[in-house]
Amino acid sequence: MKRLVLLGAGHAHLVALREFARQRLPDTELIVVTPSPWQYYSGMIPGWVAGYYTLDQCRVPVAPTVRAAGGSLVLDRAVELVAANREVVLASGTRLTYDLLSIDVGSMSEGLTVGGAGLSTGVFGVKPMDELARQWLAAGPRLAAADKPTVTVLGGGAGGVELALAIAGEGRRVVLVAGAKGIVPGFGRRFRRRVGCALMKRDVGVVDEYAELVRDGIRVASGRQYPSDVVLIATGGVALPFLRDSGLAVDDDGFVLVDACHQSQSTPNVFAVGDACSRVDRRLDRSGVHAVRAGPVLARNLASALAGQPLKPFYPRRFSLYLLATGDRAAIGSYGPVTFSGSWVWKWKDRIDRGFVEGFPKQ
Numbered sequence: 001m002k003r004l005v006l007l008g009a010g011h012a013h014l015v016a017l018r019e020f021a022r023q024r025l026p027d028t029e030l031i032v033v034t035p036s037p038w039q040y041y042s043g044m045i046p047g048w049v050a051g052y053y054t055l056d057q058c059r060v061p062v063a064p065t066v067r068a069a070g071g072s073l074v075l076d077r078a079v080e081l082v083a084a085n086r087e088v089v090l091a092s093g094t095r096l097t098y099d100l101l102s103i104d105v106g107s108m109s110e111g112l113t114v115g116g117a118g119l120s121t122g123v124f125g126v127k128p129m130d131e132l133a134r135q136w137l138a139a140g141p142r143l144a145a146a147d148k149p150t151v152t153v154l155g156g157g158a159g160g161v162e163l164a165l166a167i168a169g170e171g172r173r174v175v176l177v178a179g180a181k182g183i184v185p186g187f188g189r190r191f192r193r194r195v196g197c198a199l200m201k202r203d204v205g206v207v208d209e210y211a212e213l214v215r216d217g218i219r220v221a222s223g224r225q226y227p228s229d230v231v232l233i234a235t236g237g238v239a240l241p242f243l244r245d246s247g248l249a250v251d252d253d254g255f256v257l258v259d260a261c262h263q264s265q266s267t268p269n270v271f272a273v274g275d276a277c278s279r280v281d282r283r284l285d286r287s288g289v290h291a292v293r294a295g296p297v298l299a300r301n302l303a304s305a306l307a308g309q310p311l312k313p314f315y316p317r318r319f320s321l322y323l324l325a326t327g328d329r330a331a332i333g334s335y336g337p338v339t340f341s342g343s344w345v346w347k348w349k350d351r352i353d354r355g356f357v358e359g360f361p362k363q
Ligand SMILES: Cc1cc2nc3c(=O)[nH]c(=O)nc-3n(C[C@H](O)[C@H](O)[C@H](O)COP(=O)(O)OP(=O)(O)OC[C@H]3O[C@@H](n4cnc5c(N)ncnc54)[C@H](O)[C@@H]3O)c2cc1C
Pocket: 007, 008, 009, 010, 011, 012, 013, 033, 034, 035, 036, 038, 039, 042, 043, 044, 045, 046, 076, 077, 078, 079, 104, 105, 106, 107, 126, 127, 128, 158, 159, 160, 162, 163, 234, 240, 273, 274, 275, 276, 286, 287, 288, 289, 290, 291, 323
């Protein structure tokens, strides 16, 4: 019997596990290692912040999905990977060996240096998402006690924008520090214009400058300071540190280098998917959409690798559908060159998002 270890219960692994539930892996011991009993669905977290969803509506309990796939769940965190020994070291000290390993551990918010002694603001990152949820709940009393509660969001990508729009309202002042590239830089002009209008309508101040943390908030490049009760760091994810020292080939930023089949470029018995990897054959945006779509291909490839059969590449679709909630039960959508917005887009997004989470067993 061979042992397959899935590291992380990220979007792609959840989908792969659902495939294994439909078609069990023969002669395989399946182990899933993840620190959290829930996998948070990032598409809905801004909706939770806006008050549209409960936390349970935005997260998938991991255990039932693992059980349905015939696997066992280890609630622990990988802290070291020794690819040469086919071994993962967990925070508890357990050393777990494997025949085949798949990595879907996502990324984490980058830490920013603090230019003052002692932080007086609640500063936290958007990743990992269970930590975001915990910290946002903990920040509630601070915001409620403030005269004019101010939240600064660092990072003008889709995640940062959605969170800023979700937080705005209820007397809160929200500043979005987007950096020199401005808001949603990877998107087309029309989409960006609509997002700009939504931010204006929700009274979110946008600063197209880089910023650093200071004692009671942030300071932007031109010197202006923004005192803040809460600073949310949404400036893009960095690779988990243990990947760089694993002996696997990684890119300059420490993400695992994989080919089109999501097999490690250096180590054939390791696969990586989602935000944790970098494709050598093409640039693939780090998004939940790609992670979810890669799931079924990953499942097939892991089964093929166990059986010694040929692998299949994952080709993302030419265009991806991106739906960005504007915090007022409306959303803006983009599909290739086409852009659209309105409350119908929000209803559509809501249906897709709920459908994803409800597509996994609850117990
Ligand atoms: C606010 C926000 C909104 C977003 N909205 C969208 C959206 O609408 N659409 C979209 O396409 N993308 C969106 N994204 C991007 C999306 O969240 C990521 O691209 C997506 O989560 C990547 O999925 P993943 O499977 O790679 O990793 P993740 O979903 O981050 O999952 C990582 C998994 O690994 C586990 N893990 C972490 N560390 C370890 C460890 N050391 N050992 C073992 N397990 C570990 C975690 O518990 C988790 O189960 C958003 C991001 C943010 C911040």
